[in-house]
Amino acid sequence: MSALAAPASCMAPVALALGLDMHALLRRLFPICRSITGDGVRETLAIVREYLPALQVHEVPSGTPVLDWTVPAEWNIREAWVKNAAGERVIDFAQHNLHVLGYSTPVRGWFSRQELEAHLYSLPDQPDLIPYRTSYYQPAWGFCLRHHDRLQLQDDYYEVCIDSTLDAAGSLTYAELLLPATAPEPDAGEALLSCHCCHPSLANDNLSGLVVAVALARQLAALPERRYAYRFVFGPGTIGSITWLARNPEAVARIRHGLVLTLLGGPGHFTYKQSRQGAAAVDAAAALMLARHAPGAEIRPWLPYGYDERQYCSPGFNLPVGCLSRTPFGEFAEYHTSADNLEFVQPAQLQESLELVLRLCQTLDQNRCYRNLLPYGEPQLGRRGLYKGVGGGTEGHDWQMALLWVLSLSDGRTPLLDVAARSGLPFELLHRAAQALAATDLLAVASPEPAA
Amino acid sequence: MSALAAPASCMAPVALALGLDMHALLRRLFPICRSITGDGVRETLAIVREYLPALQVHEVPSGTPVLDWTVPAEWNIREAWVKNAAGERVIDFAQHNLHVLGYSTPVRGWFSRQELEAHLYSLPDQPDLIPYRTSYYQPAWGFCLRHHDRLQLQDDYYEVCIDSTLDAAGSLTYAELLLPATAPEPDAGEALLSCHCCHPSLANDNLSGLVVAVALARQLAALPERRYAYRFVFGPGTIGSITWLARNPEAVARIRHGLVLTLLGGPGHFTYKQSRQGAAAVDAAAALMLARHAPGAEIRPWLPYGYDERQYCSPGFNLPVGCLSRTPFGEFAEYHTSADNLEFVQPAQLQESLELVLRLCQTLDQNRCYRNLLPYGEPQLGRRGLYKGVGGGTEGHDWQMALLWVLSLSDGRTPLLDVAARSGLPFELLHRAAQALAATDLLAVASPEPAA
Amino acid sequence: MSALAAPASCMAPVALALGLDMHALLRRLFPICRSITGDGVRETLAIVREYLPALQVHEVPSGTPVLDWTVPAEWNIREAWVKNAAGERVIDFAQHNLHVLGYSTPVRGWFSRQELEAHLYSLPDQPDLIPYRTSYYQPAWGFCLRHHDRLQLQDDYYEVCIDSTLDAAGSLTYAELLLPATAPEPDAGEALLSCHCCHPSLANDNLSGLVVAVALARQLAALPERRYAYRFVFGPGTIGSITWLARNPEAVARIRHGLVLTLLGGPGHFTYKQSRQGAAAVDAAAALMLARHAPGAEIRPWLPYGYDERQYCSPGFNLPVGCLSRTPFGEFAEYHTSADNLEFVQPAQLQESLELVLRLCQTLDQNRCYRNLLPYGEPQLGRRGLYKGVGGGTEGHDWQMALLWVLSLSDGRTPLLDVAARSGLPFELLHRAAQALAATDLLAVASPEPAA
Incomplete structure (x- = not known):
């Protein structure tokens, strides 16, 4: 196995940074006979815990009422x-x-x-x-x-x-991992990443989502700074998310963004399905990231059918949870057949998915609202060295424009994602500009939570 | 005459359910010399009363001030x-x-x-x-x-x-019919149907509107359930609606939706002219019904010119009243000439118009806001038999989607018309789904009046 | 020089109504070596004062702090x-x-x-x-x-x-002209017209803006009625507007609309750059005027780069100030070179620009909200002679429609610009219709300030 991964202290020292690593984990999990309950799920989550030692596995007795449902016999x-x-x-x-x-x-x-x-x-x-x-x-x-x-x-x-x-005396098994926030901004809330782990020998649906989630958790854990806490839920489809929702009202109240990860290993363009809210920050971030980094990607409106976003977005919860996949369910010939196998899912495809999801998480994490501290007229940037090193090329021009856009729109309630959408500049560049402006006391974080 | 009509108890036992019946009535009225006052209008409304015995005919003396106008000499x-x-x-x-x-x-x-x-x-x-x-x-x-x-x-x-x-000692004649509401929801208000009856031997403008209104009144009267009361006004153009508005401030306050019916017997596609409000429920319902049931139909924005909607939508009243016609006035060669005759208006065209107007009324009558009573997660539909009889075909799929859409969007302030627009599913199917969900206590009517 | 101009009493008796006059003034100013401070600016403004005797020239000592900046050495x-x-x-x-x-x-x-x-x-x-x-x-x-x-x-x-x-003991020079309002409506506020005067021998950038501003001031001064006061600012780019903003907080608070005038003498289509607000009245007026009177004109969204609108629209001030030019800076080959000369700027181009700016100012001045005083039903226009002289032609039809549109939409908070946008009728026609309706007591000015 590759040794390229740089796991954080809370992570097990196992490589899982590359598509090849993810594919190796997927191959190991593929033969297990999973269902919505039973030993197949337990065995799967035990293997996941090798990669995420902080993973907490929960057993919920058959017969337990969960929302309108009942945990079935194992x-x-x-x-x-x-x-x-x-x-x-x-x-x-x-x-x-x-x-x-x-x-x-x-x-x-x-x-x-x-x-x-x-x-x-x-x-x-x-x-x-x-x-x-x-x-x-x-x-x-x-x-x-x-x-x-x-x-x-x-x-x-x-x-x-x-x-x-x-x-009837058995139980339903699901697992959770919580990466705490590190940044000093208090009470920013949580981002939810959810995937289902109830399908037997199907590689894309949804071992691909599972291995991407595991690799993502390790990448996020290795970051020096996390404004949000990140909560990963691995459970059986429908009954798993319903069980989690029923048992975690306090965590539910802390969710600021969420993504269901599924079908991320096959070929085909990316597809983002909007949350029921439709204009949540996760929807805006997905639109921006896909437009810039995923050629051919498609944004689809909310539909009350699909994966566990159906439960997270049910009108009582109405959480800002979208769903990211490549070609959606039912739209590729291998779907729900023995052709959804280890050849259909390719390492490069997993890698591309991981990078996109990580980018999406980072974007949301950096999507602050800032306040221009010298809003009357333009501040004299030259005096502060903010034009230093600017050449005549496009990069220099973009950097200068990024500084000006952030100053112009930072009224304390416009999140950086809106600055990106209005300016057409890359989010990452605007984030760096905001950091540079904050370092010279021209800008301050306005609130831990963007309004949009 | 055909005997296919099934008139309600308050209706006279005269056939008027089919285009042929409407055309027969139109032929009878055609030779009468109508104007904005006089015996021609009286004779016309006396014949209408044969079909609508509950019709109330009003005489308003010449010289009576009505809003900014005066009832003219007869x-x-x-x-x-x-x-x-x-x-x-x-x-x-x-x-x-x-x-x-x-x-x-x-x-x-x-x-x-x-x-x-x-x-x-x-x-x-x-x-x-x-x-x-x-x-x-x-x-x-x-x-x-x-x-x-x-x-x-x-x-x-x-x-x-x-x-x-x-x-100068004469009077202006107009008539009204009120079909009371039958449904238990209190105080839902009224829907207004208005047509002018002041043109002499012109068949499309506006005997077509008049005979469709008469047939519609009989169809609505025969329905087992009416959430709204339906008020029909038959009067001369401009001065008739002004007179009615001046004399009926209480009825005006009860109007929730309204339609002016005109030019409904000629060939040509349907045209709906929006109310001055532009986003009233009647505008949304018309857009949806025409898109689905009237190929080639056109929606036009408000214009302060046309028929009696000019008065109903004047800024002081600003009632949600649209205007439904086929080819609008001034846009067909026969308009306001002797060629607007009994051949120009065809039974099949009248029939098609009646069906569309009836569908529009029914849609507004069924356009309730519902509240999902188990909004946390999806309710377990299978347990309640709501998937029973669902095959693998499209109908079955649409039915399941209709159930899910209604559950997903029923937050107590989203009218069913919005569910139809967002889901793309037929309004009728969503109405049936809402009825089925209400029958299993998953849904309740949220308010007698939709917000939009 | 032409004697066609009709200067107002406060204006000097010098011709400046035509493109030829403007070009003559421009030729006189062209050789002067201007910069952001110094005698070149002084000499330029002294010549401008020959045309605008009420012009007030200000000297601000070097070293004076202005917002985040300092007035530089002369x-x-x-x-x-x-x-x-x-x-x-x-x-x-x-x-x-x-x-x-x-x-x-x-x-x-x-x-x-x-x-x-x-x-x-x-x-x-x-x-x-x-x-x-x-x-x-x-x-x-x-x-x-x-x-x-x-x-x-x-x-x-x-x-x-x-x-x-x-x-370091020198000063920065800028000038101001205030044309007071004449109309009886109290406290309508001010419209700001701003141009930079710091470029040496460059004709389009920005002597063209300067001579158009001078001619505009004289035209506005000659008008019998001005609802707004008009404030003209002539100053060096960036530091000039920053200095003016720093020294005039009370005038800043009175600004209702503003335009930066630049690059108005070259060939090429007109370009209007929206204010940071984006939906200000000046933005709406510019969109309407350009669509109707400037074929090929382009509307561009706000960008925090360009001329002095950068300062006026900085988020602390956020004034409704747009920028009108022909081909924008950097998009024509002559920009910031010796080819931006007296041949590049043509009299006919200056004349066209003056007419457009004047039209824009007039539109904003006439953009009142009215209230229909007889809003229940249509008023009987014929009785008041408002249909008199209406023939069968299009002009007559448009006039009748203008009357009806103004009556229909005048609810006391819809400015005439919105009536123009919704009706598609020319603003000038709607203004005349409103005047005619007001003259027969059917309409009244609702407020001195339109909401949009």
Whole structure:
């Protein structure tokens, strides 16, 4: 493994700064049979803790009421197969854990082919791929298989075995990591990063989001300064975020920005889905970052369908949480099939995603409102050496314009993101200009929290 | 006549549900010589009362001050003609009631051709059509004729007769129908439907508006539920709406939405002219309904010119009243000529107009604000059977999305029209979704009156 | 000189109404060596006072603190030259006052060619033009010359003389003219017109702005009615407006609109740069006037770079001051070179600029909010003779529409500029309509100050 990473003291000394490192972690997690509860999730989060030792893993007993829902019975599975009349395994969970319908109830016995057919799922249009299907909240059993293989099933009777358990005394597992703020500004609140970890052997949906989140946490931990605290939530889709929301009212109240991370390892352009608020700072930052750093990226308006942003943005919470992905769910052929595999997710794609998310986090962290302390007329910048080293090139011109834009718009309630949008200058340059102006007492931070 | 209509108890048992029925009524009214006062209006409203027995006809004495205006003397006419030297009638009101200038003062005597010419109106560019001209507020007499016929007038002298009366002891006639609200929500206010009934033998302008209004009243009366009361006003243009506004300050205060109905029988796309407010609920509903159900329809901004919306939207009242027509006045060749006749107005066109206006009324009636009663996280819809019967098709997907959109945006102050605009889903589907969610106690009506 | 001008009593009887007059004044001012201080500015303003006898000239001692700045030492120059080994003047200030770097410190002596080169400025891409360069706030000396001439300098040593003075006991000179308001509306405030007068022999930048300002002042003075007082400021760039702002807090508080006038004599389309507020009345008026009267004109958003609007719009003052020019600085080849001369500025271009600025001032002066005094229904215009003389042509139709639009939108807080924008009718027509309605007691001025 690469040794390029520079982990912070609270981080384990494991490399995870590059796409190759993230892909290696993803390969390790890929074979595990995850679901919304069960040992697959536990095993996954234990591996994540190797990279994030401060990770806290929570177990919530089955039957616990969470908002309008109830934590379901814990599901585990040992084996599952279908044998033909000759006793040959024609479908076998041991071959691929997508073969079994997620949350299948246990079953054992002989079934006519017609009876079996009612429990089979395949894709006639993609006959070489195994589909991914689940039935969490309606008891059912079933098998998923390649349509080509399904057409081979010609025997009159088949023996079926699903050796699963649904344990009402079990629990739901999720994990949290909190990176505290370091900057002196008090009570800036928290930024939430959330990803789901309930899918079995699917690489893009959502091991890609998980490994990017882990690498991001390590990068943020290594930064000398964090204005916000960063809270990472790793949990099963829907029921996981609902459980977290139900158990953490105080943390919910501290959230200032949030991102759901998903589908970040495939090819295709980036897509940012706006929060329900639509004009939150995270929405503005995403628009700016994608326009500048992600050619072809797409901004989509809020839609009450998708991933855990559905829960975070439900009207009672209405948190400023967007969702970042590459090609969205349902819009690429490999989605929810056995083709969402280790080849579909590429190291370079993971790396690009990590860089964009990190940039987005940094932008929000630096998105302060400043106040021009000499707002009557322009201050004499030359006297303060702020034109020093400025050549005749474009860089020099941009730097001078950045100084003037920050001075012009810093009225104490205009966040730097708005200065960037109005000036067309890069956010990073404006941030540096604001730092330089603050260093000469021309500018002061107006409030720990931008208004927009 | 068709027997397909299902009139409500307060309605007379006369068919008027179809374009054919509306056209039959229009044919009956067409020959009557209407003006802004007089027996033609009375006769017209008496026929309307056959269809709407609850119609109240009002007489307002000439000379009554109404806002900045005064109810004019009542005009009636018995005969009007021009005879040539040979005693032949070369223009005759008995042939077509457009031949006389509306509100002509009485006149009798011989005039030189030159003197007569100053009182003639024709259309050189449309030489086969008789124009429609009036002079309500400046005393004058005159004749309208085909330009071809005018060119035949070669005698030196003509005998002229206009046997009209302008009775200062007369009155102005208008009519009102109020359909009370039926729904339990208290005090939702009223919707105003207004049309002018002062034009003589012109079919589109505005008998079409009148017959659509009559049919609409009967359709609304037959509905099991009406949140708003519906007030129909039938009166002469300008002075009629001014008179109604002057006499009904309490009704004015109850108006929540309004529509002026005019030019609804000709060919051509629909045109909706926005209220002076521009962002009233009726404007939003019209935009949505026309975009979905009236291909090629046009939305036009407020203009202080046109029909009675000029009075309803005058800045002191500023009522949310738009104007619905097909091709607007002045933009079709038949406008204000003898070609605006019974062939120009077609039953299918009337039918289409009625359906659109009814849909618009229904949309406003159902445009409630709801409150999501379980706004923290998504409620578990499956447990409540709200996914039951959902197939894999688009209809099923849209239904599920409609449920999610209504839940997501129902914060107690977002009307369903805004949900429709933001989601892109049909208003009717969202209304059904809201009803289904309300039936399972997930949603409640937030206020009888939407904010927008 | 032309005798067409009709000066007001407070104005000197000198012609200055036409482009030719303005160009004549410009030719007289062109040879003077102006800078941000010194006798060149004094001489310039003394000539301006011939045209504007009420002009007040102010002297502010060097060393005076003004906002974040200090009034610099006064600069004057008698002669400056470079002689070659043969004693021939190869660069001579007496030939063109652009030859010396503005604010050059005094110097006398022999320099090697290499030493001299470090003090020379030329334009390799425009080898026939002398550039304009200054160094106001960093002590330096230098010469500007044609690049072709520079390449001829082959001697080993040159004699250099700059006979300039930087007098710490000197002063900065600027001038002001106040035209008082005449209209009875009390306390309408002031409109600011500002131009810089610190450039030496450059015709467009900014003698054009100066002569247009002088002519404008005379035109405004000749008007029978001025709702606003008009304050003209003639001063050196940056330090002049900063000095004026520092010394005039009460006048600053009275400014309702402002324009910086610059680069108004060259060819090219008009460009209006918005104030920092962006939605001030001056911005709306400029948008409307340019759209109607200046084909090809461009509106540009606020930018914290440019002329004295940088100071007027600094966030502490944030005055509604825009900047009107033709082709903006840096976007034409002649900018800041000896090619910005008396041929580049043409009389017709000055005349066109004067007309546009005057129109803009008049529009703002007439941009009142009115209140419809009979807002319930339309008033009966015919009875008041307001339709009299209306023919069937477009003019008549526009006049009628202007009356109706003004009545419809005059709610006491909608300025006439908004009526113009919404109706699409010419501002002047709406102003006349408002006057006519006010004359028949249908309309009243709502407040001396429009809200927008």
